[in-house]
Amino acid sequence: MMITISCFVLTFYILLLPSSIHVQQLCSSLRPRRVRIDHHDVDTHRDIVVERPIFSWLIDDEKYSCNGTSLRGIHQIAYRLIIVKEVSFYSPIQKSVVIYDSGRVMSSVSTNVLYDGPDLTSDTRYKYSIQYWSSTGAISEPVSGRFRTALSNPKNELTANWIGSRHINMNELRREFYIPQGILSATVFMSGMGYGILYVNGVNVDPSRRFDPGWTTYTQRVLYVSYDIAQHLTAASMNCIGVHLGLGFYTHEQWGGGTPSPAPEVFGPPPRLLLQVNIVLSDHTTMNISSDTTWLGREGAHRKDSVYMGTIYDTRAERYNWSSVGFTDPYSLWLNASTIESPLTSPVGQLTYQSMDPIRISPYALHIATSASRTGYDSMPPGVIGGNIMNSGVFSATPLANQQVPTYDVSQNIAGYCTLTITGRQGMTVSTRHAELLNEPGIDGIKYQGLNAANYQIISASDDFIIQGSPHEVLVPMFTYHGFRYISVYANYINIESVVCAAIHSETTLTGNFTSSSLVLNQIQHNILWSQLSNIMSIITDCSQRQERRGWLGDAALSVDTALFNFDLYGLYVNFLRNIADVQHQDGSIPDTAPYSVGGYVADPSWAHAYPEITWRIYQHYNDTDIVKIHYAGVQAWVDYLTSRARQSGLANFYFAYGDWETPANYPVTNSSLVSAFSYLSDVQTMIILSKILNNQTNIAKYSKLYDQLAIEFHETFYNSTINGYAKGYQTANALALKLPDVVPSNLRASVVKALADNIAANDNHLTTGIIGTAALFPVLSDAGYHDLAVTVATQTTYPSFGFMFNNDVQNATTNWETFHALLKGFGGTDSLNHHMFNSIGAWFYRYLAGVQLNGFNEDLIIRPRLTRLLINVEAEVQTISGPILVSWELHDDDKTVTYDVTVPSSLHSIITFEPIEPMAHCLSIEESGILVWHRSSPLVETTLSGIIWIRPDSMVDNAMSIRVDSGSYHWKVRWH
Ligand SMILES: *[C@@H]1O[C@H](CO)[C@@H](O)[C@H](O)[C@H]1NC(C)=O
Ligand SMILES: *[C@@H]1O[C@H](CO)[C@@H](O)[C@H](O)[C@H]1NC(C)=O
Ligand SMILES: *[C@@H]1O[C@H](CO)[C@@H](O)[C@H](O)[C@H]1NC(C)=O
Numbered sequence: 001m002m003i004t005i006s007c008f009v010l011t012f013y014i015l016l017l018p019s020s021i022h023v024q025q026l027c028s029s030l031r032p033r034r035v036r037i038d039h040h041d042v043d044t045h046r047d048i049v050v051e052r053p054i055f056s057w058l059i060d061d062e063k064y065s066c067n068g069t070s071l072r073g074i075h076q077i078a079y080r081l082i083i084v085k086e087v088s089f090y091s092p093i094q095k096s097v098v099i100y101d102s103g104r105v106m107s108s109v110s111t112n113v114l115y116d117g118p119d120l121t122s123d124t125r126y127k128y129s130i131q132y133w134s135s136t137g138a139i140s141e142p143v144s145g146r147f148r149t150a151l152s153n154p155k156n157e158l159t160a161n162w163i164g165s166r167h168i169n170m171n172e173l174r175r176e177f178y179i180p181q182g183i184l185s186a187t188v189f190m191s192g193m194g195y196g197i198l199y200v201n202g203v204n205v206d207p208s209r210r211f212d213p214g215w216t217t218y219t220q221r222v223l224y225v226s227y228d229i230a231q232h233l234t235a236a237s238m239n240c241i242g243v244h245l246g247l248g249f250y251t252h253e254q255w256g257g258g259t260p261s262p263a264p265e266v267f268g269p270p271p272r273l274l275l276q277v278n279i280v281l282s283d284h285t286t287m288n289i290s291s292d293t294t295w296l297g298r299e300g301a302h303r304k305d306s307v308y309m310g311t312i313y314d315t316r317a318e319r320y321n322w323s324s325v326g327f328t329d330p331y332s333l334w335l336n337a338s339t340i341e342s343p344l345t346s347p348v349g350q351l352t353y354q355s356m357d358p359i360r361i362s363p364y365a366l367h368i369a370t371s372a373s374r375t376g377y378d379s380m381p382p383g384v385i386g387g388n389i390m391n392s393g394v395f396s397a398t399p400l401a402n403q404q405v406p407t408y409d410v411s412q413n414i415a416g417y418c419t420l421t422i423t424g425r426q427g428m429t430v431s432t433r434h435a436e437l438l439n440e441p442g443i444d445g446i447k448y449q450g451l452n453a454a455n456y457q458i459i460s461a462s463d464d465f466i467i468q469g470s471p472h473e474v475l476v477p478m479f480t481y482h483g484f485r486y487i488s489v490y491a492n493y494i495n496i497e498s499v500v501c502a503a504i505h506s507e508t509t510l511t512g513n514f515t516s517s518s519l520v521l522n523q524i525q526h527n528i529l530w531s532q533l534s535n536i537m538s539i540i541t542d543c544s545q546r547q548e549r550r551g552w553l554g555d556a557a558l559s560v561d562t563a564l565f566n567f568d569l570y571g572l573y574v575n576f577l578r579n580i581a582d583v584q585h586q587d588g589s590i591p592d593t594a595p596y597s598v599g600g601y602v603a604d605p606s607w608a609h610a611y612p613e614i615t616w617r618i619y620q621h622y623n624d625t626d627i628v629k630i631h632y633a634g635v636q637a638w639v640d641y642l643t644s645r646a647r648q649s650g651l652a653n654f655y656f657a658y659g660d661w662e663t664p665a666n667y668p669v670t671n672s673s674l675v676s677a678f679s680y681l682s683d684v685q686t687m688i689i690l691s692k693i694l695n696n697q698t699n700i701a702k703y704s705k706l707y708d709q710l711a712i713e714f715h716e717t718f719y720n721s722t723i724n725g726y727a728k729g730y731q732t733a734n735a736l737a738l739k740l741p742d743v744v745p746s747n748l749r750a751s752v753v754k755a756l757a758d759n760i761a762a763n764d765n766h767l768t769t770g771i772i773g774t775a776a777l778f779p780v781l782s783d784a785g786y787h788d789l790a791v792t793v794a795t796q797t798t799y800p801s802f803g804f805m806f807n808n809d810v811q812n813a814t815t816n817w818e819t820f821h822a823l824l825k826g827f828g829g830t831d832s833l834n835h836h837m838f839n840s841i842g843a844w845f846y847r848y849l850a851g852v853q854l855n856g857f858n859e860d861l862i863i864r865p866r867l868t869r870l871l872i873n874v875e876a877e878v879q880t881i882s883g884p885i886l887v888s889w890e891l892h893d894d895d896k897t898v899t900y901d902v903t904v905p906s907s908l909h910s911i912i913t914f915e916p917i918e919p920m921a922h923c924l925s926i927e928e929s930g931i932l933v934w935h936r937s938s939p940l941v942e943t944t945l946s947g948i949i950w951i952r953p954d955s956m957v958d959n960a961m962s963i964r965v966d967s968g969s970y971h972w973k974v975r976w977h
Contacts, residue, residue, distance in 0.1 A: 030062065031140045035055065038050045054114050055081060056110065058110070081105075122151050163297075164338065174296055188228075253308055293336050297336075300317060366509070393503035406491070414544075415545075418432065419474060438451060483534060509567065512846065526814070559839040612682075615628060629694065639703070678736040678739070738753065860909045867916075869891065
């Protein structure tokens with residue numbers, strides 16, 4: 001008997017509450033939007049598994065019925081949350097029990113609402129219902145949906161054995177079993193080391209997932225994943241489960257790049273599996289199927305799989321029905337699996353639910369929440385991309401002329417792989433090679449172009465297939481990914497029918513959009529997005545192609561703010577913070593990489609800076625105080641560790657490993673102790689901010705005092721009065737000193753700023769900064785009154801600049817490079833062309849060019865677009881957990897008018913600052929949606945208009961005007977004279 005699937009019956013009582021006031025909108029259509037449970041968006045996730053029952057939702061747009069314009073100043077006044085326990089998601093005959101009804105909770109908060117009812121039980125199905133009351137008097141419809149819980153105590157509840165083989169490369173395992181009656185629910189919990197793919201009764205349960213679980217310090221923490229398989233099982237019948245295993249990062253190869261000291265643990269191979277199915281039968285008894293020695297395994301078609309080197313795959317060894325009931329195979333050696341030791345060799349080792357989104361294969365890896373797809377967003381089926389940005393991550397590769405070996409261009413540098421469709425004869429081989437670059441033709445007698453894979457260093461990035469010989473055979477490399485733009489296919493006497501390439505990355509949603517009148521800035525933004533997507537692979541990797549792809553903390557620290565403006569990556573960064581905490585020592589020290597696989601133990605201060613930085617940025621972008629609480633002690637231990645090092649050495653000799661890494665070739669490098677001191681002082685600042693968030697008065701006082709001493713020491717140590725600047729006066733030194741609050745004494749500030757600007761001018765308006773200096777340079781210039789200069793530097797297209805990456809003789813970059821000189825004649829040559837550590841400039845696009853000063857949702861949202869005559873317009877959109885922030889501005893031809901469109905999310909107030917069009921200009925008038933709301937000649941400030949709370953000259957910025965508004969959309973026309 002197949003279990004019956006039916007729509008669940010709504011069991012909630014209809015709410016009969018008086019709706020007191022009635023404005024003219026259609027209340028019945030209001031409902032909570034973009035519901036998130038434990039930060040999983042229900043619109044893009046079919047099967048939601050919850051560790052922490054935290055709910056967030058957006059307040060709906062309410063419109064006047066007469067003219068369809070959106071109301072302003074709307075906020076939630078109350079909500080109601082109901083949780084119902086269910087035995088089954090699918091069976092119509094079941095009892096649902098209301099276990100929690102919050103009643104009408106008077107609260108304006110609709111983000112990070114913690115369910116505070118009775119404890120949810122392990123591996124259990126629930127239904128939620130959320131409804132809210134609006135300040136307009138309207139009542140939303142309730143929305144409901146389902147979720148299930150992860151295991152509360154995996155160590156005790158996952159009693160299965162780890163299985164595998166020490167004799168053969170057992171990477172395909174199967175088990176048949178009988179289910180005696182109907183099924184109410186069936187859940188798989190599994191961890192395949194390094195990667196595991198689940199099949200039930202011949203079906204791949206989730207084909208876009210092939211890279212689970214995520215990379216962790218496997219001796220200490222192994223992630224498990226979960227699938228709801230009730231619909232795949234057959235009641236009163238035999239059933240079969242199969243698992244394909246890959247090695248992933250659970251292999252010696254991950255140590256190929258260095259010899260860290262002390263030597264980290266060495267993991268795997270062989271591959272191994274932990275799996276348990278919990279089934280609730282129709283008589284409410286339970287049955288379990290576990291990985292044990294009754295499972296049969298063999299070496300499957302994968303003869304070799306390696307994330308770095310690629311795969312060797314013999315398609316002749318594929319067995320189509322291997323995970324179906326009744327399968328027999330006289331040709332392969334199937335052996336009983338053996339129990340094999342757990343990867344968790346540490347006594348404190350933990351199995352943890354992989355709450356972050358999995359790595360997925362495009363087109364299932366990216367969702368879009370920006371306006372390109374806003375209509376219909378919530379009705380989109382899970383896993384489907386809206387809008388057409390980014391080609392859905394799937395590219396038909398184009399054959400290139402002038403190649404000896406058939407070579408194809410994806411036209412975008414991606415991390416992913418290609419699927420080949422070919423026809424050939426059985427036993428022949430097809431091999432692929434990949435590269436980010438082509439050789440230059442015609443040089444040194446090179447007749448054919450071919451791939452230039454010098455920057456892969458020791459990595460082959462090759463896949464080899466032995467083919468079956470069936471027509472239109474499809475070849476897919478399974479447990480590997482490559483960072484590439486070009487692919488060569490070696491296939492003599494074989495017809496290559498198509499080469500289709502897919503980007504792979506941790507599943508995410510595009511939540512930000514930045515465009516401007518500058519094509520250079522727009523291309524930088526494009527390259528930022530793709531460098532980020534190529535490097536979210538369960539951890540934040542540094543690059544996508546060579547023998548690294550490791551969790552280098554410095555890279556993650558520099559790009560996190562930009563990444564969170566552009567993408568919804570809550571789970572990924574929360575997991576990354578835990579990976580960092582896992583490798584922190586008792587004395588507070590942290591290594592350069594997490595999981596620790598290469599680099600120094602202890603980290604360079606600018607690298608471990610990731611720990612405080614990511615904690616704080618998650619708070620800023622997600623209003624999540626919990627994450628601050630969880631990592632506060634760890635961050636403090638790291639800051640205290642730095643303090644003990646600095647006390648021993650003084651800032652003058654403060655330790656470092658990398659300094660201002662990747663300073664452009666031909667330019668001098670700033671004093672590395674100054675760079676380390678900058679990161680240390682930044683961390684002390686962050687410690688003060690985090691202490692304020694948690695209202696820890698003792699630590700606010702303690703770290704403020706420490707900071708004041710350090711600010712003096714920094715200045716006294718590094719200031720050089722003969723050059724009016726720091727260290728030797730290079731751009732990085734002055735930018736970093738200016739970035740730190742209160743380091744540069746106020747009487748010296750102007751001359752240091754001028755020294756920085758003069759240095760830029762002396763370099764023909766080019767930056768000469770490495771990764772640390774570049775991140776500071778743009779905000780510092782904009783804040784110091786040199787915003788035009790910042791824009792000039794940002795839009796340069798000659799070396800060294802961002803624009804040079806896509807304006808040079810070799811290749812127009814589609815991702816950010818590792819170095820500014822990667823393709824400069826005579827330099828680089830082995831540098832990565834897909835790195836995200838220079839993505840830091842992207843946060844300046846949002847925070848300065850568009851002016852969105854996102855800072856945690858607990859105060860007024862500051863919107864202060866910086867005007868420059870070098871741009872005609874800027875448009876930015878940020879889909880936050882409170883709703884959309886939209887800011888666009890445009891300079892008009894009359895040279896006196898600036899228009900702004902601004903949308904403030906509901907429940908927030910905002911202070912919008914209009915900067916003068918010229919420093920000396922005075923504001924003449926301000927109109928909103930065509931109505932004059934302020935005029936210079938009128939002493940009275942008009943504030944009766946809907947949504948506007950006050951208008952006044954800005955207290956900080958000369959000649960600027962500031963307006964405080966309620967939530968809603970506004971169209972401003974500001975005139976200057
Ligand atoms: C739309 O109608 C409302 C209510 O009548 C009014 O207050 C508002 O100004 C109107 N908006 C526009 C743009 O006409
Ligand atoms: C980004 O904004 C531009 C300009 O408004 C728009 O054309 C484009 O469709 C937007 N893209 C996305 C993905 O929202
Ligand atoms: C942010 O979270 C705090 C609680 O930590 C809450 O009071 C506040 O309302 C939240 N802000 C928004 C806009 O949801």
